[in-house]
Amino acid sequence: MTRRLGALAAAAVTAAAVLTGTLSAGSADAASVYYYKTWRTDGTLAEQFTPTPGNVVGWIYGNGTTVGIVCQVWSEGTVDGLPYHVWDQLQNGSYVYDYYITTPAPDGQFTTSIPRCQVGD
Structure with a gap:
């Protein structure tokens, strides 16, 4: 429940920032959060507990x-x-498969402006 509330709060803050023009897709705020959009989904995208499928x-x-x-x-x-292996960790700690996010790197490659997660993140 706490995780879902945190995710909802983060989404609300993000939406407000984008709507007010204080952040735009592909930008980072002072906490180094990089904002992009979902795409190529069937209408839903699973957030995973770890960067592997099967733990929604x-x-x-x-x-x-x-x-x-x-x-x-x-x-x-x-x-x-x-065949891609890059996952994105979101603000709430969950992971999504990068293929379904509009990051600018070619499919299957890291986006140079986004840091790599440290082991144990």
Whole structure:
């Protein structure tokens, strides 16, 4: 419950910042959170407890939803039969598969402006 409330609060802050123009997609705030949007989903994107499929902790609904990324990590886990291994850790601590986020790097590669997650993050 606490994790879901934290995710909702983070989403509300992010949405307010984007709507008021204080942050834009692909920008970072003072806490080094990088904002991008969801895309290429079937309308839902699973938030995972770890950067592997099968441990869903929540859902992001709709393409075009803004998410705040704090770092990226390489993982053995892939999704939907795709060959990519980059995952994004969100502000709330959950992970999403980078293929479904509008980060600027080519599919399967790290975005240079987003830091790598430290082991244990």
